[in-house]
Structures are given as structure tokens and as C-alpha cells.
Amino acid sequence: MRRSLFLQSPAQSSSPAAPSPEALSRLLYPAHRDLRARAFELLREPVFRLRYNETVAMERSRTTARIARVRQAGLLRDTVSRANEAGSRRYDVLIDVLALLDHSLEIRFGVNLGLFCATIRRLGSEEQYTHWLPRIEDGRDVGCFALTELGHGSNVRGIQTTARYLPDVQQFEIHTPHDLAQKFWIGAAAETANVAVVFAQLTVDAVHHGIHIFIVPLRNKHDMSLCDGITIADCGPKAGLNGVDNGRIWFDRVRVPRENMLSSMSSVSPDGRYSSSFTSPDARFGAQLAALTGGRVGIAFNAIEIALLGLTIAIRYSAKRRAFAPKKGAEEVPLLFYTSQQRLLMVPLATAFVYAFCARDLREMYYKSITTGSIGKDVHSLSAGYKAMFSWFMQDTLQKAREACGGQGYRSENRIAPIKADRDVMLTFEGANGVMLQQVAKVLLAELGAAAKNGGTYAKDSVVEALNTPPPPFPSGSCNSSKKLDQTFIYAALWKREDKLVKQLGERYGRMVRHWNGSAFQAWNDCLSVAEAAATAHMHRRMYDAHLVHVKHASVADAASGEALRLCGRVWAANTIASDESFLRLGCISAAQATDVVEQIDDLCKKMTSISEALLKGVGFPDHLLAPIAVDFVAHNARAKL
């Protein structure tokens, strides 16, 4: 990249020092760097060569061949079979790399080693998980995760598959009572899985005990024929992710032994006595969905990696591709010269760096929950919020990256457009994004309710405890603070917006409950827009809190990396404030401050542009995972190559 081209504008202020790519890389990818390097190397092999516009059948068989090669290379060894944090860390590092190549490959592993194994690990007895996890890891069995039904997706509690205990034979009878209860979208069910964890409504001696989970064989392994009572249909071609064989399943009074119910928390004795370690059905239900939390943590993490992949391709191309010259006969300038192109790509680049470290924090919190065995409300709400916000950000970024590359962005071989189609489902599976934000808002409302009983003070372990302490007042001449876009100004703006919106949510909810004569369901429906706004504001303030810690940490490793990250935070904050009218509407900032913020964005983006090459080197995705336009688009398209 020729930096001089970015320095031609007289408005440009001094460029920051470029961070050390090595230091940044160690901050971003601190663990198992050898495994990460081995996985990148493996992806050079012909079976992993990128291909486009294949038939569904070809995509599926290619994904199967890729799975086999990853297994054969031994990279999966000692991952999920360890059933501990160390194994999960190795697994995640590997999957993060595979995800950069092929979403279908990631998801085929994700439903099998991720969702299936995590469910058994978290909810099964030791006997159950020591039996199943090694068999899944080495490929003797392929598992899938059967929760969603045609009639019930977001409303998980409403699923209607039944499981009735039959004490005479000490078996459960799993049954699909009608077509709306067919399992739908089940990854790997259409062709490849031989066993499923099935979520069903348990009845013991005519007493209903709510959702429980059962290990149900789907196919006879010797010839993959369907087991008695199982009907499976293919979900057919999808908008993307066609290497995954999503299927529909009906159970026709299928019998499984009593031991097949996941029994670490609840069990049924041979003579039909039900017991559970949970006194509250709500707490049991939350624990049963723990595997989904792990999935959301993974989606949040990978959404940022994929955004960075799209940005790497688009920024590298934009630094080389030229369009228009300042005067006749002069050399044309690179696309990245244009301030509009800089804004298009640098705001997402800065945002991706802010979010990347937040996603890493969330993973660390999730790893801790593997050791402690319980997922707290903080991990629950952060994983729901980050899953939604980061996957929305990813799709928005891929669209910007696509447009930034013009027509070349539309070519399949340049990756961005097909990745966008493949990844779109991340906004829906493991919890539709809008519904995820509602989950965050419900936690906020509960915290507000608890605080009201506590004289208006949030509890120490509340996710909004920070709202107990108002930000320090701006130093005299508050515009100085917004002019510099400093930490005090940014934090205060984010804090005030969150504080006001959370209170607004509480007030509106109370009013609506009265309006609807006590119906919480109706009242909540009339709060959804403020609920989403409050959840978003909460997430933004949490991200900024975390970001300040990340800047400090990065500065210790490499002063320039710390400065680079600080710049990313300012760009992200400026864009966040400029894009949401509620900062002004709610009086969190003045009109003069809003003007200060908006006027700085172009200059900040120029600074970002000057260090973007170093930032992308720190991310370090190898050329074979990028696209021809990110490497040498002229040589790649040479006539001599025809």
C-alpha cells in the first residue's frame, strides 16, 4: 500500500504510528498459535480449494470430503473428547480457521461436535458423555441437534414432540403428534447424522414435566438406513450453506431405553419416579438451552472474523485499484484515496477491532462457565446481545465491502458475495436477532425491578451496576471534550443514553401493564421498540467499558497497538453517536457536540486508513483464504492465463 497517496489532502492531520502486526496478532490470537498455523497450512490442499456455484449434491460431498481430511490430519484430536476447557479452546481455534474457508464445514462440525456434544456434556451424566464424546470426535458417530419444529422456532418452550415414559419396558416413547411438530432445519439430519439429541415434552405417569432431552438413534450405522419409526425429509436448497444437509424428522412412537434421557439434572427411575435437581422449571429450562449459549458465543466471535475477512479483501483491493486522476495525464488514484471509500471501509474496520476484543472476553467468560458448570445472567445476556449485534454488523460490513469493490465484488471468486449469502443465516439460527435483543431487554427490566425494591440502586452483580455511578461532569467548556472525542465525552454520552432508555423501558412497561389490565404479554408487545433501543444502548456502553480495558492491555504489549485500538474506539464511538438520533433526542449530547462528532469522522477515517495495512497484517489471514482481487487482480485476469 502506498501511504503517500493518503497524505495528499491538506485537511489530513498527522498519521498515527503503525502498530506492530506481530504484537497485534498475539493480542488477537494468543492461544494455540501452532494449531492455528497448522490449520491454515492444511487449507492449502486441493480438497480445500475454493469453488463456487456447484450443485447442492456437489457442495455436500465436498464438505464431507473436507471433514474427512480435517479428521485424518489429526487436528480434532483432544478437543471435545476431553470434555473440559482445554479441549474447548483447541476446538475453537481450529473451527475459527475452518470458518474462514467454508461456512458449511464450520456448521457441519458445529452441529456435531458443537451442539450435540455440548448438550450431552452439559446435561448428560458422566457415563453418557464419556460414552458419546470420543465417538463423535473420532467420527464413529455423527450427531445432530433436534430442537426446532415447523411450528416452533423462537418459541422453544412451545415445541410439541412428546416423550412418554413406559415403566413396563423402561423405555421412552418419542412421538411427533402432528405435522407442525416435525423437527425442522436439523443440520446433518437429511443424510449424514446417525443419532440426535431430541428435545421433547416429557410425561411420566400422566404428569407433564416440561422439555427434556433424549438421545435418539436415527439411522442404522451399517447401511445408514432409517431406524424403525423414523421418517426424514430433506429441507432442500437454501440461500447459502448448501454443504449442510438440513433435514426434517418425524418420530412415530419411537422407543429408546430409559438411559437415553440426559440425566445430569433430571431423571426417571426404572419404576417411573421423576426427580430433578432444579426446583424451578424456569431454571431447568434455562440450563437445558446452555448449548445454544455456546453456539451464540461462537457466532459472535466468527461474525467479527468474517467481517475482517471481507474488509481485508476490500481494503487490499481498494489500495491497488485506481479510478480517476486529479488532472489529465496524471496517474489515477487508488480507490482508497477517496474519503467516501475510507468512510465506507474504515468505520467497519475500527468497529471490528472494538468488537473483536469484546468477543474474546465473552469467550473467556464462557470457558469459565464450562468449569463452573453454570451460565450466569451476564454470559446469557452478553451472548444474546453480541450474537445479534455482531452478526448484523457482519452482514452490513460484507455489503459495504462488496460495494467498495464495485463489479469485482460481485464475482463469486472474490468471495465477499457468496460469503454474505452463506452467512446470512447467522442472523436467524441459534436465536433470531430481534428476539435475542429482547432477551437482553428482559434482563434489564428485571434489574430495574430489583433496583426499585432496593431504593433505586442496582445490585452489585447487576449487569447495569455501572448505572449506579453517574459519569464525571465534563470539564469546563464541554465542547472541548467532544472536539477531542475523548474518553470522558464518549463514556458520558453512552452512559446517559443507556440510563435514560432503561428507565424509559421501565416506565413504559409499567404504564402498559396498567393499560392492559395486568397482562405482561400484551404490555411487553407495546414496549418492543424501546426494549430494542435500551438493549442496544446497554450493549454499546458495555462494549465501550470493555474497550477501555482492552486499550490499556494492548498498550502494555505495544504502545502503537494501544494507540491504534484507541483510535478504533474513537471512530466506532463517533459513528455510533452520529448514527443514532436518540443521543440528541434524549439530551445526552448537545447540538454543538453532535456537530463536533460528525465533523471529525472523515479525519479519523484518514488516520485509520494510514494504519489499515498494519492492522490487517495483524489479523494476518493468509493469501490462500483471500480472493484474487486482494492479491494481484491484474495478473490473475491476464489474457495469458486463459
Ligand SMILES: Cc1cc2nc3c(=O)[nH]c(=O)nc-3n(C[C@H](O)[C@H](O)[C@H](O)COP(=O)(O)OP(=O)(O)OC[C@H]3O[C@@H](n4cnc5c(N)ncnc54)[C@H](O)[C@@H]3O)c2cc1C
Ligand atoms: C440453515 C438453518 C439451520 C438450522 N439448524 C438448526 C439445527 O441444527 N437445529 C435446530 O434445532 N434448529 C436449527 N435451525 C432453526 C433455527 O434455530 C430457527 O430458524 C430460529 O430459532 C428461528 O425460528 P423460526 O425459523 O421458527 O422463526 P420464527 O420463530 O417463526 O420467527 C420469525 C420471525 O418472527 C419474529 N418473531 C418471532 N417471535 C417474536 C417475538 N417474540 N417478538 C417479536 N418478534 C418475533 C422475528 O422477526 C423472527 O425473526 C436452523 C435454521 C436454519 C435456517
